[in-house]
Amino acid sequence: MKRIAGYVALVTVVPLAMLLTLEGLASMAIMARHAMEARPQPPFPHVVHDTLIGWVGQPNVALPNAFGPHLSLTHDARGLRVHPPAPAASDAGDHRIVCSGGSLVYGAGVADSQTMCADLEQALPGVRTIDMAGEGYGIDQAYLRYQRDGGERAGGEGPHPLHLLAFTQADVERITRASDRGFARPSLAVRDGRLVASNLPLPEPKSSDRWEDGSSVLAESRLMRAIERRTGWSDASRTRQRERAWSLAQALVHDLDGLDRARGSRLVLVYLPALSDLRPGGSDARRAAFAASSARAGIPFIDLTPAMRTMSPDSVDWLFITPSALPVRGLAGHYSAAGHRWVAARIAERLLAAPDLARAIGGAP
Amino acid sequence: MTRRSPRSAAGSILARLALGLVAAVLLLALAEGAASAYLFASDFRAAAGPNTVTRPHTTYDTLLGWVNRKSFVSPNEFGPGLTLTTDAQGFRDTRDVTPVAPAGEVRLVCSGDSFTLASGIADGLHWCAQLESRLPGLRTMNMGQGMYGLDQAYLWYARDGVPYAHDAQILAITDVMLERSTTGTYSGRNKPYFELDHGRLAARNVPVPRQTTEELRVVYAARAVEDLRLMQLIRRIPMFGGRRSVEEASTKSFPIFEKIFDDLRAIHARHGSRLIIVYLPTKRDMRPGLHDAWRRRIAGYAHGHGVPFFDLTPAMRKLRPDSLDLVWITRVPAGSPTGVPGHYTNLGHLWVARVLADSLATLPEFARLAPQEHGAR
Numbered sequence: 001m002k003r004i005a006g007y008v009a010l011v012t013v014v015p016l017a018m019l020l021t022l023e024g025l026a027s028m029a030i031m032a033r034h035a036m037e038a039r040p041q042p043p044f045p046h047v048v049h050d051t052l053i054g055w056v057g058q059p060n061v062a063l064p065n066a067f068g069p070h071l072s073l074t075h076d077a078r079g080l081r082v083h084p085p086a087p088a089a090s091d092a093g094d095h096r097i098v099c100s101g102g103s104l105v106y107g108a109g110v111a112d113s114q115t116m117c118a119d120l121e122q123a124l125p126g127v128r129t130i131d132m133a134g135e136g137y138g139i140d141q142a143y144l145r146y147q148r149d150g151g152e153r154a155g156g157e158g159p160h161p162l163h164l165l166a167f168t169q170a171d172v173e174r175i176t177r178a179s180d181r182g183f184a185r186p187s188l189a190v191r192d193g194r195l196v197a198s199n200l201p202l203p204e205p206k207s208s209d210r211w212e213d214g215s216s217v218l219a220e221s222r223l224m225r226a227i228e229r230r231t232g233w234s235d236a237s238r239t240r241q242r243e244r245a246w247s248l249a250q251a252l253v254h255d256l257d258g259l260d261r262a263r264g265s266r267l268v269l270v271y272l273p274a275l276s277d278l279r280p281g282g283s284d285a286r287r288a289a290f291a292a293s294s295a296r297a298g299i300p301f302i303d304l305t306p307a308m309r310t311m312s313p314d315s316v317d318w319l320f321i322t323p324s325a326l327p328v329r330g331l332a333g334h335y336s337a338a339g340h341r342w343v344a345a346r347i348a349e350r351l352l353a354a355p356d357l358a359r360a361i362g363g364a365p
Numbered sequence: 366m367t368r369r370s371p372r373s374a375a376g377s378i379l380a381r382l383a384l385g386l387v388a389a390v391l392l393l394a395l396a397e398g399a400a401s402a403y404l405f406a407s408d409f410r411a412a413a414g415p416n417t418v419t420r421p422h423t424t425y426d427t428l429l430g431w432v433n434r435k436s437f438v439s440p441n442e443f444g445p446g447l448t449l450t451t452d453a454q455g456f457r458d459t460r461d462v463t464p465v466a467p468a469g470e471v472r473l474v475c476s477g478d479s480f481t482l483a484s485g486i487a488d489g490l491h492w493c494a495q496l497e498s499r500l501p502g503l504r505t506m507n508m509g510q511g512m513y514g515l516d517q518a519y520l521w522y523a524r525d526g527v528p529y530a531h532d533a534q535i536l537a538i539t540d541v542m543l544e545r546s547t548t549g550t551y552s553g554r555n556k557p558y559f560e561l562d563h564g565r566l567a568a569r570n571v572p573v574p575r576q577t578t579e580e581l582r583v584v585y586a587a588r589a590v591e592d593l594r595l596m597q598l599i600r601r602i603p604m605f606g607g608r609r610s611v612e613e614a615s616t617k618s619f620p621i622f623e624k625i626f627d628d629l630r631a632i633h634a635r636h637g638s639r640l641i642i643v644y645l646p647t648k649r650d651m652r653p654g655l656h657d658a659w660r661r662r663i664a665g666y667a668h669g670h671g672v673p674f675f676d677l678t679p680a681m682r683k684l685r686p687d688s689l690d691l692v693w694i695t696r697v698p699a700g701s702p703t704g705v706p707g708h709y710t711n712l713g714h715l716w717v718a719r720v721l722a723d724s725l726a727t728l729p730e731f732a733r734l735a736p737q738e739h740g741a742r
Contacts, residue, residue: 023401024394027594222594226400229407279699313444313485313696314710322690 027222035217041181042330043205044135046073051201052148053141054183056134057081068326071111078149081106081131083118095127095362096160098150098265100142102171104272105133109321109331110340116166119344124351127361130160136181138174139167140188143252144197147259161360163260164347165253166270169283175245182206190251246286250293257299266360269294270347273305275320275333278313300357302350304343405589412586420511420702422449427572428524429517430556433457433510443705444698447487454525457507459488466504466530471734473725474506474526476518477537478545480645481509485694485705486714493535495718500725500734506531511704512552514545516559519625520568527632532730533639535721536629538663539647540656543622547614553584559621566624612655619659623666630670639730642667643721646678648693648707675724677717684716692716 046063047055057079066073076082099105099117107115117131132145142165150163177185184202188195218224228234253269260267271287287303294301308316319339323332335343351357422439426432433455442449452458466472475481475493483491493507508526510517515538522534545551549558549570557573559566590596599605626642633640644660660676667674684692692713697705709717726735 017395020398020402021391021395022398023593023595024396024398026598027397027401028390028394030594030597221397222401222404223397226403229404275696278696312446312711313694313698314691314712317691317695317710322687324686324690326687 024222031217031220034220038217043181044183046075047135047183048079049183049202049204052186052197053134053137053144054180054185054202055136055205056145067109067111067328067331071109071326072113074112081112081115081117081133083112083115083121083131085128086118086121086125095124095360096158097124097127097129097162097164097361098146098160099129099131099133099164099166100146100150101133101164101166101272102137102139102142102168102174103133103135104168104171104274104335105166106131106135106137107133107335107340108135109326109328109334110337114337114340116335116340116344116347119341120348123344123348124361124363126363133166136174137171138177138185139165139171139249140175140186140252142167142171143188143256144186146256151263159263160265162351162357163256163265163267164270165256165267166272166343166347168272168274169277169286170274172249173242173245175248176241188248188252190248195252195255242286246290250290253294253299254297257297266357267299268351268357269299269301270343271301271303271305272335272343273308277305278309278316300354302347304346307346401592401594405593408589408592409586412582412589422451423511425575428557428568429510429513429521430554430573430576431510432521432525441700442702443485443487444701447485447698447701450488454506454529457482457488457491457509458494462504462506462529464529466532469502470504471500471502471730472504472506472529472531472533474508474522474529474531474534475537476522476526476534477509477645478513478518478539478542479509479511479704479708480539480647481507481537482511483507483509483714484511484708485697485701486709486711490711490714492709492714492717492721495714496722496725499718499722500731501736502734503731509537512545512554513542514547514551514556514558515542515622515625516546516557516568518542519629520557522629523632527636531638533641533728534629534633535641535643536626537643537645539645540649540659541647543615543618543659544611546622547611547618550580553581555580559625561621561624564624566621566628615659616655619662622663626666626670626672630672639673639728641673641675641725641728644674644676644678645717646681650678651682651689673724673728675721677720680720681716 044055046058046061046066048058050056057075059075059077059079061073061075063073065071074082097117097120099120105116107117112118115131117129117133120129121127132142132150134141134145137145146163146165150160174180174185175188178187179185183205184199186197186202187199188197190196253267257267271290277283284305287305291301291303308319311319319336319342321331321334321336321339325332325336351361352363420442422434422437422442423431424434433451435451435455436453437449437451439449441447449457450459453461456462473493473496475496481491481493483493488494491507491509493505493509496505497503506526506529508518508522510521513521515536518536526534545556546558549556555570555574555576557568557571560569561567591600603609626640629640642663644663650656660678664674664676666672681689681692692710694706694708694710694713722735725731
């Protein structure tokens, strides 16, 4: 009897174990192949290392076809992206707006004259805009850049009555990343009620670590996935990280508001919807909480998500750079020239609709 | 007692280390494989089919499997404001059609699958409807249906389209439409199919068995097999690529497809109307492949039997890549049915309508409808 039981166990357990081992070996082979195929992301183009912010625009860059034919990229001596001033801005007086933010504000994938900051000059005659955004910036880097370089005479161009900080969900959630494409990022934290950066000066960039991408290969492991599914640790950790980022962003915005008031400027927050925001989801609650907190602090908050969601899907397609639109890779999902124009028009409408903001830029009596 | 030399001792340690390493790798592989089996079992158990057996605008049909409900309005079928309306005949239209055409009206039936029905697109914006504005005096009847094969499109037209007077029928073929026509169940959906019996079309699986949610659930759940790593490795071998068997079956079924064309031509000959075959490219057609041979074969048939054939693939392939990005639906509003991405956008339908109108204008029935500047282009 014992022998039969042993035999049965042998003919069932051994083949099963062999099959499972084979499945495991197949999984390991696929992971190994992906690890070998993983390529480091290319570094941000046209930037130089900065010990406070991580990276800033390379000074004095003028590339007529940076993103494709006639899609120019120009940096001034301070490494800020510049655009030809709109004709009406030539005698603009003091009506200046500083635009802070990440890649979308910077205008990755569009020409100098097609960024939302440039378009604002067209939409708000008499206003001159200064683009202090940086490619790949998180909201923390936009804050530090403005804090250091956006003084009363932002970029040496005179006082600015308005400061737009325009950001996406990704710009907020980048706060928790230690590095990006080989560049170290500042690590901000609230200590004793004050925002402090704990890892300054930021070290020189190292060549992009292959494992920055390779680590995602490990997440493909079926074993890791099974553990994740059983314990939910990954989701919980992601949620905690997100909550930390949004809470830090709120502290940062309140600090920035104080700084702007001290500089005689008004801070205006703009939420820029990305493709992932077009369907209702988890980010809605975080955005709503952020809006409520900003309202309590008296900081104007312009959320463009509802307006974009009312557009038909194929109209929205025109607002974003599509995968085959440009010869430069990695720009799909950023705003197209039409997207920048649409955003600038909506921001202008909202600014002009608020009497105090409109007055600040000479748009109301 | 013999003493082992230091070299053989080192060799033995190395052998043990190697053995240990192999054992560790195999143990890890066993754990990885067990985890994979657990995920598969868990996915299979938890898999849910679609919420409804058929889309709300369709109903069970013993001949076709499913067909549009008649006089049905689904105001937000594909998202807010993206309405799908059917007329009293069950065609996608907001107007009913009379059995006899009013004097001077040229009528065109558009038969096909979801690319003709226009998944994801609001009433009036699909290519079939837009032909009316490009060829004034034309009245179109949209007999496209989601997930239909060539067999179903033919059967539906023969039963419900023929009674309504019309001058021509566009049979709008897609690659998936051909692939669906080889089997009695596609993605778990029961449907009729044809076999050749002494050179004649013989309908099989009719009456089509009623669909159950469990059948669909099992098909959806079976997709978990594709997540198994062994399966993924096997799929990399060209011989076992997932689509190979489907494509081979379609290629083998061409005699059936051609018989369907024959029968359609016979119907049109009896009614004094005309069959027009159109090939609507899907995303897969944007690259050269096996489908090119299918298109050539259809073109050969059409040429040999005097059937107008308009293949939109070459023209679409000539579009700039960034224009092509805007031809296909990539995102859908909340509440939209699954399966909508990959269909034509409004722009895609507009483009198809323009190209087709130009093509139709070369046929005598439609030439007089083409506006002057249209014809001059």
